[in-house]
Amino acid sequence: MSRKKQIEQTATALFKSKGFSATSMRDLANALGIEAASIYSHIKSKEEILQRVCFRMADEFFEAIDAAEATGGTATERLQHAITAHVQVLTNNTEASAVFLHEWRHLSEPYHSQFLSLRDTYEARFRGIIKTGIKNEEFMVPDEKFAALTILSGLNWIHTWYKPEGKMTPAEIADNLSLMLLMGLKTKTDTTLPKSHLTTP
Amino acid sequence: MSRKKQIEQTATALFKSKGFSATSMRDLANALGIEAASIYSHIKSKEEILQRVCFRMADEFFEAIDAAEATGGTATERLQHAITAHVQVLTNNTEASAVFLHEWRHLSEPYHSQFLSLRDTYEARFRGIIKTGIKNEEFMVPDEKFAALTILSGLNWIHTWYKPEGKMTPAEIADNLSLMLLMGLKTKTDTTLPKSHLTTP
DNA sequence: CAAATTTGCTAACGGTTGTTAGGCTTGCTA
DNA sequence: TAGCAAGCCTAACAACCGTTAGCAAATTTG
Numbered sequence: 001m002s003r004k005k006q007i008e009q010t011a012t013a014l015f016k017s018k019g020f021s022a023t024s025m026r027d028l029a030n031a032l033g034i035e036a037a038s039i040y041s042h043i044k045s046k047e048e049i050l051q052r053v054c055f056r057m058a059d060e061f062f063e064a065i066d067a068a069e070a071t072g073g074t075a076t077e078r079l080q081h082a083i084t085a086h087v088q089v090l091t092n093n094t095e096a097s098a099v100f101l102h103e104w105r106h107l108s109e110p111y112h113s114q115f116l117s118l119r120d121t122y123e124a125r126f127r128g129i130i131k132t133g134i135k136n137e138e139f140m141v142p143d144e145k146f147a148a149l150t151i152l153s154g155l156n157w158i159h160t161w162y163k164p165e166g167k168m169t170p171a172e173i174a175d176n177l178s179l180m181l182l183m184g185l186k187t188k189t190d191t192t193l194p195k196s197h198l199t200t201p
Numbered sequence: 202m203s204r205k206k207q208i209e210q211t212a213t214a215l216f217k218s219k220g221f222s223a224t225s226m227r228d229l230a231n232a233l234g235i236e237a238a239s240i241y242s243h244i245k246s247k248e249e250i251l252q253r254v255c256f257r258m259a260d261e262f263f264e265a266i267d268a269a270e271a272t273g274g275t276a277t278e279r280l281q282h283a284i285t286a287h288v289q290v291l292t293n294n295t296e297a298s299a300v301f302l303h304e305w306r307h308l309s310e311p312y313h314s315q316f317l318s319l320r321d322t323y324e325a326r327f328r329g330i331i332k333t334g335i336k337n338e339e340f341m342v343p344d345e346k347f348a349a350l351t352i353l354s355g356l357n358w359i360h361t362w363y364k365p366e367g368k369m370t371p372a373e374i375a376d377n378l379s380l381m382l383l384m385g386l387k388t389k390t391d392t393t394l395p396k397s398h399l400t401t402p
Numbered sequence: 403c404a405a406a407t408t409t410g411c412t413a414a415c416g417g418t419t420g421t422t423a424g425g426c427t428t429g430c431t432a
Numbered sequence: 433t434a435g436c437a438a439g440c441c442t443a444a445c446a447a448c449c450g451t452t453a454g455c456a457a458a459t460t461t462g
Protein backbone atom coordinates (compact mmCIF):
# COMPACT_ATOMS: atom_id res chain seq x y z
CA MET A 1 0.00 0.00 0.00
CA SER A 2 1.27 3.45 -0.90
CA ARG A 3 2.32 5.79 1.87
CA LYS A 4 -0.40 8.22 0.88
CA LYS A 5 -3.08 5.58 1.41
CA GLN A 6 -1.56 4.74 4.78
CA ILE A 7 -1.70 8.37 5.82
CA GLU A 8 -5.29 8.63 4.60
CA GLN A 9 -6.28 5.51 6.52
CA THR A 10 -4.62 6.54 9.76
CA ALA A 11 -6.13 10.00 9.44
CA THR A 12 -9.56 8.49 8.86
CA ALA A 13 -9.32 6.53 12.09
CA LEU A 14 -8.35 9.68 14.00
CA PHE A 15 -11.03 11.77 12.32
CA LYS A 16 -13.61 9.19 13.34
CA SER A 17 -12.59 9.01 16.98
CA LYS A 18 -11.61 12.63 17.66
CA GLY A 19 -13.20 14.56 14.84
CA PHE A 20 -11.50 16.48 12.05
CA SER A 21 -10.96 19.77 13.90
CA ALA A 22 -9.73 18.13 17.07
CA THR A 23 -7.17 16.06 15.18
CA SER A 24 -3.95 17.96 14.65
CA MET A 25 -1.37 17.17 12.05
CA ARG A 26 0.99 16.42 14.94
CA ASP A 27 -1.51 13.84 16.26
CA LEU A 28 -1.61 12.25 12.84
CA ALA A 29 2.18 12.34 12.54
CA ASN A 30 2.50 10.74 15.94
CA ALA A 31 0.12 7.93 14.96
CA LEU A 32 2.24 7.36 11.87
CA GLY A 33 5.52 7.50 13.78
CA ILE A 34 6.91 10.45 11.83
CA GLU A 35 7.11 14.23 12.11
CA ALA A 36 4.19 16.45 11.14
CA ALA A 37 6.12 18.26 8.43
CA SER A 38 6.94 14.94 6.76
CA ILE A 39 3.29 14.38 5.92
CA TYR A 40 3.46 17.24 3.44
CA SER A 41 5.71 15.20 1.18
CA HIS A 42 2.58 13.17 0.42
CA ILE A 43 -0.42 15.46 0.72
CA LYS A 44 -1.17 19.07 -0.08
CA SER A 45 -3.17 19.96 2.99
CA LYS A 46 -5.05 18.53 5.95
CA GLU A 47 -8.35 19.18 4.25
CA GLU A 48 -7.26 17.24 1.18
CA ILE A 49 -7.49 14.07 3.25
CA LEU A 50 -11.03 14.91 4.29
CA GLN A 51 -11.99 15.69 0.71
CA ARG A 52 -10.63 12.40 -0.57
CA VAL A 53 -12.43 10.37 2.10
CA CYS A 54 -15.75 12.15 1.68
CA PHE A 55 -15.89 11.99 -2.11
CA ARG A 56 -14.53 8.47 -2.35
CA MET A 57 -17.28 7.29 -0.01
CA ALA A 58 -19.87 9.22 -2.01
CA ASP A 59 -18.66 7.37 -5.11
CA GLU A 60 -18.98 4.05 -3.35
CA PHE A 61 -22.52 4.74 -2.22
CA PHE A 62 -23.55 5.73 -5.73
CA GLU A 63 -21.92 2.69 -7.30
CA ALA A 64 -23.68 0.48 -4.78
CA ILE A 65 -27.14 1.91 -5.34
CA ASP A 66 -26.64 1.88 -9.11
CA ALA A 67 -25.93 -1.82 -8.97
CA ALA A 68 -28.82 -2.41 -6.58
CA GLU A 69 -31.38 -0.55 -8.64
CA ALA A 70 -30.24 -2.12 -11.90
CA THR A 71 -31.85 -5.38 -10.82
CA GLY A 72 -35.32 -3.85 -11.09
CA GLY A 73 -38.31 -5.54 -9.44
CA THR A 74 -41.06 -4.20 -7.21
CA ALA A 75 -40.56 -1.13 -5.10
CA THR A 76 -40.29 -3.38 -2.09
CA GLU A 77 -37.53 -5.40 -3.70
CA ARG A 78 -35.72 -2.32 -4.96
CA LEU A 79 -35.84 -0.72 -1.52
CA GLN A 80 -34.55 -3.92 0.02
CA HIS A 81 -31.68 -4.00 -2.44
CA ALA A 82 -30.90 -0.35 -1.84
CA ILE A 83 -30.84 -0.91 1.91
CA THR A 84 -28.57 -3.92 1.55
CA ALA A 85 -26.25 -2.02 -0.76
CA HIS A 86 -26.08 0.90 1.67
CA VAL A 87 -25.37 -1.39 4.61
CA GLN A 88 -22.66 -3.18 2.65
CA VAL A 89 -20.83 0.08 1.95
CA LEU A 90 -21.19 1.16 5.57
CA THR A 91 -19.90 -2.09 7.01
CA ASN A 92 -17.09 -2.43 4.48
CA ASN A 93 -15.46 0.68 5.82
CA THR A 94 -16.87 1.84 9.11
CA GLU A 95 -14.24 4.48 9.77
CA ALA A 96 -14.50 6.20 6.42
CA SER A 97 -18.29 6.00 6.75
CA ALA A 98 -18.19 7.78 10.08
CA VAL A 99 -16.06 10.53 8.58
CA PHE A 100 -18.33 10.72 5.54
CA LEU A 101 -21.40 11.04 7.76
CA HIS A 102 -20.11 13.46 10.38
CA GLU A 103 -17.09 15.44 9.20
CA TRP A 104 -18.21 16.68 5.79
CA ARG A 105 -19.24 20.03 7.26
CA HIS A 106 -15.57 20.92 7.70
CA LEU A 107 -15.10 20.90 3.94
CA SER A 108 -14.43 24.36 2.53
CA GLU A 109 -16.16 25.72 -0.52
CA PRO A 110 -16.77 24.64 -3.20
CA TYR A 111 -16.42 21.12 -1.82
CA HIS A 112 -18.97 21.69 0.92
CA SER A 113 -21.68 22.61 -1.58
CA GLN A 114 -20.67 19.82 -3.95
CA PHE A 115 -20.94 17.32 -1.15
CA LEU A 116 -24.39 18.48 -0.06
CA SER A 117 -25.56 18.31 -3.64
CA LEU A 118 -24.34 14.73 -3.98
CA ARG A 119 -25.97 13.77 -0.71
CA ASP A 120 -29.29 15.20 -1.79
CA THR A 121 -29.08 13.32 -5.08
CA TYR A 122 -28.45 10.11 -3.20
CA GLU A 123 -31.39 10.70 -0.87
CA ALA A 124 -33.54 11.41 -3.92
CA ARG A 125 -32.86 7.89 -5.12
CA PHE A 126 -34.44 6.52 -1.96
CA ARG A 127 -37.31 9.00 -2.17
CA GLY A 128 -37.90 7.87 -5.75
CA ILE A 129 -38.22 4.23 -4.79
CA ILE A 130 -40.56 5.06 -1.92
CA LYS A 131 -42.69 7.32 -4.12
CA THR A 132 -43.09 4.48 -6.60
CA GLY A 133 -44.05 2.15 -3.79
CA ILE A 134 -46.71 4.57 -2.58
CA LYS A 135 -48.21 4.86 -6.08
CA ASN A 136 -48.13 1.06 -6.43
CA GLU A 137 -49.88 0.82 -3.10
CA GLU A 138 -47.02 -1.32 -1.88
CA PHE A 139 -46.21 1.24 0.80
CA MET A 140 -48.40 3.28 3.08
CA VAL A 141 -46.54 6.23 4.48
CA PRO A 142 -47.49 9.87 5.05
CA ASP A 143 -44.53 11.49 3.29
CA GLU A 144 -41.80 9.96 1.15
CA LYS A 145 -39.19 12.51 2.16
CA PHE A 146 -39.91 11.82 5.78
CA ALA A 147 -39.75 8.06 5.19
CA ALA A 148 -36.51 8.24 3.22
CA LEU A 149 -34.78 10.29 5.89
CA THR A 150 -35.95 8.01 8.67
CA ILE A 151 -34.76 4.93 6.84
CA LEU A 152 -31.37 6.41 6.00
CA SER A 153 -30.86 7.68 9.53
CA GLY A 154 -31.73 4.24 10.85
CA LEU A 155 -29.05 2.80 8.58
CA ASN A 156 -26.46 5.47 9.27
CA TRP A 157 -26.16 4.64 12.93
CA ILE A 158 -24.61 1.27 12.16
CA HIS A 159 -21.04 2.51 12.13
CA THR A 160 -21.26 3.39 15.84
CA TRP A 161 -21.71 -0.20 16.94
CA TYR A 162 -20.82 -2.47 14.03
CA LYS A 163 -17.71 -4.61 14.51
CA PRO A 164 -16.64 -7.03 11.76
CA GLU A 165 -16.05 -9.71 14.40
CA GLY A 166 -19.59 -9.32 15.81
CA LYS A 167 -22.21 -12.03 15.59
CA MET A 168 -24.22 -10.43 12.80
CA THR A 169 -22.88 -10.43 9.25
CA PRO A 170 -23.50 -7.36 7.07
CA ALA A 171 -26.04 -9.40 5.08
CA GLU A 172 -27.93 -10.30 8.24
CA ILE A 173 -27.85 -6.71 9.44
CA ALA A 174 -29.24 -5.58 6.11
CA ASP A 175 -31.99 -8.22 6.27
CA ASN A 176 -32.95 -7.34 9.81
CA LEU A 177 -33.05 -3.66 8.96
CA SER A 178 -35.10 -4.22 5.81
CA LEU A 179 -37.52 -6.34 7.76
CA MET A 180 -37.84 -3.86 10.59
CA LEU A 181 -38.20 -0.80 8.39
CA LEU A 182 -40.58 -2.42 5.93
CA MET A 183 -42.72 -4.42 8.34
CA GLY A 184 -42.26 -2.54 11.61
CA LEU A 185 -41.99 -4.05 15.03
CA LYS A 186 -45.60 -5.17 15.35
CA THR A 187 -46.61 -8.76 14.84
CA LYS A 188 -48.58 -9.29 11.64
CA THR A 189 -51.64 -10.69 13.40
CA ASP A 190 -52.01 -7.65 15.58
CA THR A 191 -53.66 -5.08 13.36
CA THR A 192 -54.33 -2.48 16.06
CA LEU A 193 -52.83 0.74 14.83
CA PRO A 194 -51.38 3.14 17.35
CA LYS A 195 -53.81 5.95 18.09
CA SER A 196 -52.86 9.01 16.15
CA HIS A 197 -53.26 12.74 16.12
CA LEU A 198 -53.32 12.61 12.36
CA THR A 199 -56.43 13.77 10.56
CA THR A 200 -55.75 11.75 7.42
CA PRO A 201 -57.37 8.36 7.94
CA MET B 202 -32.52 35.99 31.04
CA SER B 203 -29.17 35.90 32.84
CA ARG B 204 -26.04 36.69 30.89
CA LYS B 205 -24.74 33.21 31.54
CA LYS B 206 -27.79 31.65 29.89
CA GLN B 207 -27.35 33.97 26.93
CA ILE B 208 -23.76 32.90 26.52
CA GLU B 209 -24.76 29.25 26.79
CA GLN B 210 -27.47 29.68 24.20
CA THR B 211 -25.28 31.52 21.71
CA ALA B 212 -22.54 28.96 22.22
CA THR B 213 -25.00 26.14 21.62
CA ALA B 214 -25.98 27.60 18.26
CA LEU B 215 -22.34 27.89 17.24
CA PHE B 216 -21.49 24.41 18.50
CA LYS B 217 -24.32 23.02 16.42
CA SER B 218 -23.34 24.74 13.19
CA LYS B 219 -19.55 24.63 13.41
CA GLY B 220 -18.86 22.00 16.03
CA PHE B 221 -17.29 22.42 19.47
CA SER B 222 -13.65 22.24 18.41
CA ALA B 223 -14.07 24.53 15.44
CA THR B 224 -15.78 27.19 17.52
CA SER B 225 -13.27 29.49 19.18
CA MET B 226 -13.95 31.64 22.21
CA ARG B 227 -13.35 34.61 19.94
CA ASP B 228 -16.07 33.37 17.59
CA LEU B 229 -18.41 33.11 20.53
CA ALA B 230 -17.41 36.53 21.80
CA ASN B 231 -17.98 38.01 18.38
CA ALA B 232 -21.46 36.51 18.22
CA LEU B 233 -22.18 38.06 21.61
CA GLY B 234 -20.71 41.42 20.65
CA ILE B 235 -18.06 41.40 23.38
CA GLU B 236 -14.41 40.41 23.81
CA ALA B 237 -13.36 36.82 24.37
CA ALA B 238 -11.80 37.51 27.74
CA SER B 239 -15.07 39.01 28.99
CA ILE B 240 -16.78 35.64 28.75
CA TYR B 241 -14.66 34.40 31.65
CA SER B 242 -16.53 36.71 34.02
CA HIS B 243 -19.44 34.29 33.58
CA ILE B 244 -18.03 30.84 32.92
CA LYS B 245 -15.05 28.85 34.10
CA SER B 246 -14.01 27.30 30.80
CA LYS B 247 -15.14 26.58 27.27
CA GLU B 248 -15.83 22.98 28.15
CA GLU B 249 -18.08 24.02 31.02
CA ILE B 250 -20.59 25.22 28.44
CA LEU B 251 -20.50 21.87 26.69
CA GLN B 252 -20.90 20.03 29.97
CA ARG B 253 -23.91 22.08 30.97
CA VAL B 254 -25.63 21.58 27.63
CA CYS B 255 -24.96 17.84 27.47
CA PHE B 256 -26.06 17.03 31.00
CA ARG B 257 -29.05 19.37 30.97
CA MET B 258 -30.32 17.63 27.84
CA ALA B 259 -29.69 14.25 29.41
CA ASP B 260 -31.83 15.35 32.35
CA GLU B 261 -34.59 16.45 30.02
CA PHE B 262 -34.62 13.15 28.15
CA PHE B 263 -34.82 11.21 31.41
CA GLU B 264 -37.60 13.38 32.79
CA ALA B 265 -39.52 12.94 29.56
CA ILE B 266 -39.25 9.16 29.46
CA ASP B 267 -40.04 8.92 33.17
CA ALA B 268 -43.29 10.78 32.58
CA ALA B 269 -44.03 8.73 29.46
CA GLU B 270 -43.49 5.37 31.10
CA ALA B 271 -45.44 6.32 34.21
CA THR B 272 -48.65 6.07 32.20
CA GLY B 273 -48.24 2.31 31.86
CA GLY B 274 -50.22 0.40 29.23
CA THR B 275 -49.16 -2.19 26.67
CA ALA B 276 -45.62 -2.30 25.33
CA THR B 277 -46.93 -0.77 22.12
CA GLU B 278 -48.46 2.15 24.00
CA ARG B 279 -45.41 2.60 26.19
CA LEU B 280 -43.11 2.62 23.18
CA GLN B 281 -45.37 5.14 21.48
CA HIS B 282 -45.27 7.37 24.51
CA ALA B 283 -41.51 7.05 24.80
CA ILE B 284 -41.11 7.98 21.13
CA THR B 285 -43.41 10.97 21.53
CA ALA B 286 -41.56 12.12 24.64
CA HIS B 287 -38.22 11.80 22.89
CA VAL B 288 -39.43 13.73 19.87
CA GLN B 289 -40.86 16.46 22.10
CA VAL B 290 -37.52 16.98 23.80
CA LEU B 291 -35.71 16.98 20.45
CA THR B 292 -38.04 19.49 18.84
CA ASN B 293 -38.25 21.74 21.90
CA ASN B 294 -34.58 22.52 21.60
CA THR B 295 -33.08 21.48 18.31
CA GLU B 296 -29.76 23.23 18.83
CA ALA B 297 -29.05 21.79 22.25
CA SER B 298 -30.15 18.40 20.92
CA ALA B 299 -27.67 18.57 18.10
CA VAL B 300 -24.90 19.39 20.55
CA PHE B 301 -26.06 16.64 22.88
CA LEU B 302 -26.04 14.11 20.05
CA HIS B 303 -22.81 15.04 18.30
CA GLU B 304 -20.45 17.00 20.55
CA TRP B 305 -20.42 14.90 23.72
CA ARG B 306 -17.22 13.19 22.63
CA HIS B 307 -15.31 16.39 23.30
CA LEU B 308 -16.10 16.10 26.99
CA SER B 309 -13.03 15.36 29.09
CA GLU B 310 -12.94 12.73 31.79
CA PRO B 311 -14.77 12.00 34.00
CA TYR B 312 -17.63 13.71 32.17
CA HIS B 313 -17.12 11.67 29.01
CA SER B 314 -17.60 8.39 30.87
CA GLN B 315 -20.49 9.76 32.90
CA PHE B 316 -22.22 10.84 29.74
CA LEU B 317 -21.80 7.47 28.03
CA SER B 318 -23.13 5.76 31.11
CA LEU B 319 -26.23 7.97 31.11
CA ARG B 320 -26.78 7.37 27.42
CA ASP B 321 -26.58 3.63 27.88
CA THR B 322 -29.07 3.80 30.73
CA TYR B 323 -31.44 5.75 28.54
CA GLU B 324 -31.13 3.27 25.69
CA ALA B 325 -31.76 0.48 28.16
CA ARG B 326 -35.16 2.01 28.87
CA PHE B 327 -36.11 1.55 25.23
CA ARG B 328 -34.62 -1.93 25.15
CA GLY B 329 -36.71 -2.80 28.20
CA ILE B 330 -39.94 -1.77 26.56
CA ILE B 331 -39.10 -3.67 23.40
CA LYS B 332 -38.10 -6.76 25.35
CA THR B 333 -41.45 -6.71 27.11
CA GLY B 334 -43.19 -6.33 23.79
CA ILE B 335 -41.36 -9.34 22.39
CA LYS B 336 -42.35 -11.48 25.40
CA ASN B 337 -45.95 -10.26 25.09
CA GLU B 338 -45.84 -11.20 21.42
CA GLU B 339 -46.76 -7.63 20.61
CA PHE B 340 -43.51 -7.20 18.72
CA MET B 341 -41.63 -9.46 16.37
CA VAL B 342 -38.05 -8.41 16.02
CA PRO B 343 -34.78 -10.33 15.89
CA ASP B 344 -32.90 -8.43 18.59
CA GLU B 345 -34.11 -5.79 21.05
CA LYS B 346 -30.78 -3.97 21.20
CA PHE B 347 -30.74 -3.76 17.45
CA ALA B 348 -34.34 -2.53 17.39
CA ALA B 349 -33.79 0.06 20.10
CA LEU B 350 -30.76 1.52 18.35
CA THR B 351 -32.51 1.65 15.00
CA ILE B 352 -35.53 3.41 16.49
CA LEU B 353 -33.43 5.94 18.40
CA SER B 354 -31.26 6.66 15.40
CA GLY B 355 -34.37 7.19 13.32
CA LEU B 356 -35.55 9.72 15.88
CA ASN B 357 -32.20 11.41 16.35
CA TRP B 358 -32.02 12.65 12.78
CA ILE B 359 -34.93 15.02 13.31
CA HIS B 360 -32.80 17.93 14.46
CA THR B 361 -31.14 18.15 11.04
CA TRP B 362 -34.33 19.08 9.24
CA TYR B 363 -36.93 20.09 11.85
CA LYS B 364 -38.00 23.73 11.80
CA PRO B 365 -40.65 24.97 14.25
CA GLU B 366 -42.32 26.85 11.39
CA GLY B 367 -42.55 23.70 9.25
CA LYS B 368 -45.83 22.08 8.29
CA MET B 369 -45.56 19.16 10.72
CA THR B 370 -46.07 19.74 14.43
CA PRO B 371 -43.91 17.80 16.89
CA ALA B 372 -46.96 15.69 17.79
CA GLU B 373 -47.53 14.82 14.15
CA ILE B 374 -43.87 13.99 13.67
CA ALA B 375 -44.00 11.71 16.69
CA ASP B 376 -47.16 10.02 15.36
CA ASN B 377 -45.73 9.52 11.91
CA LEU B 378 -42.53 8.08 13.34
CA SER B 379 -44.37 5.78 15.72
CA LEU B 380 -46.52 4.55 12.88
CA MET B 381 -43.59 3.99 10.57
CA LEU B 382 -41.39 2.29 13.12
CA LEU B 383 -44.14 0.14 14.57
CA MET B 384 -45.99 -0.78 11.39
CA GLY B 385 -43.31 -0.36 8.74
CA LEU B 386 -43.79 0.99 5.26
CA LYS B 387 -45.70 -1.95 3.86
CA THR B 388 -49.46 -1.84 3.46
CA LYS B 389 -51.29 -4.07 5.92
CA THR B 390 -53.00 -6.14 3.23
CA ASP B 391 -49.70 -7.07 1.62
CA THR B 392 -48.34 -9.87 3.78
CA THR B 393 -45.42 -10.81 1.54
CA LEU B 394 -42.30 -10.66 3.65
CA PRO B 395 -39.06 -9.61 2.06
CA LYS B 396 -36.93 -12.61 1.23
CA SER B 397 -34.29 -13.05 3.83
CA HIS B 398 -30.90 -14.56 4.44
CA LEU B 399 -31.99 -15.32 7.96
CA THR B 400 -32.17 -18.89 9.06
CA THR B 401 -34.67 -18.21 11.83
CA PRO B 402 -38.11 -18.49 10.24
C1' DC C 403 26.45 1.76 -10.90
C1' DA C 404 24.13 6.16 -11.60
C1' DA C 405 19.99 8.77 -11.66
C1' DA C 406 15.71 9.68 -9.98
C1' DT C 407 12.18 9.29 -6.81
C1' DT C 408 10.38 8.53 -2.31
C1' DT C 409 10.45 9.44 2.39
C1' DG C 410 11.81 11.68 6.20
C1' DC C 411 14.24 15.20 9.01
C1' DT C 412 15.13 19.97 11.58
C1' DA C 413 14.04 24.61 12.06
C1' DA C 414 11.03 27.95 11.75
C1' DC C 415 7.07 31.08 10.15
C1' DG C 416 2.90 33.70 11.19
C1' DG C 417 -1.27 33.03 13.13
C1' DT C 418 -4.71 31.24 16.49
C1' DT C 419 -5.92 28.98 20.75
C1' DG C 420 -7.93 29.08 25.73
C1' DT C 421 -7.14 31.58 29.53
C1' DT C 422 -5.43 34.98 33.30
C1' DA C 423 -4.44 39.52 35.54
C1' DG C 424 -5.74 43.81 36.58
C1' DG C 425 -8.42 47.80 35.99
C1' DC C 426 -12.41 50.75 34.46
C1' DT C 427 -17.29 51.90 34.13
C1' DT C 428 -22.09 51.33 35.10
C1' DG C 429 -26.13 50.76 37.94
C1' DC C 430 -28.19 49.08 42.08
C1' DT C 431 -28.39 48.99 47.14
C1' DA C 432 -27.61 50.24 52.13
C1' DT D 433 -23.91 59.25 49.04
C1' DA D 434 -20.73 55.51 49.68
C1' DG D 435 -20.06 50.85 48.55
C1' DC D 436 -20.62 46.89 46.06
C1' DA D 437 -21.26 43.86 42.40
C1' DA D 438 -21.92 42.95 37.44
C1' DG D 439 -20.12 43.39 33.16
C1' DC D 440 -16.72 44.46 30.02
C1' DC D 441 -12.23 46.18 28.68
C1' DT D 442 -6.99 45.94 27.21
C1' DA D 443 -2.82 43.49 27.35
C1' DA D 444 -0.64 39.59 27.50
C1' DC D 445 0.80 34.62 28.38
C1' DA D 446 2.31 30.10 26.83
C1' DA D 447 0.94 26.66 24.00
C1' DC D 448 -0.46 24.92 19.78
C1' DC D 449 -1.94 25.29 14.86
C1' DG D 450 -1.14 24.18 9.64
C1' DT D 451 2.31 24.78 6.68
C1' DT D 452 6.92 25.96 4.13
C1' DA D 453 11.96 25.72 3.10
C1' DG D 454 15.87 23.34 2.63
C1' DC D 455 18.38 19.30 3.16
C1' DA D 456 19.69 14.28 3.90
C1' DA D 457 19.09 9.52 3.68
C1' DA D 458 17.00 5.60 1.63
C1' DT D 459 14.91 3.12 -1.99
C1' DT D 460 13.60 2.31 -6.62
C1' DT D 461 14.44 2.59 -11.39
C1' DG D 462 17.22 3.00 -15.71
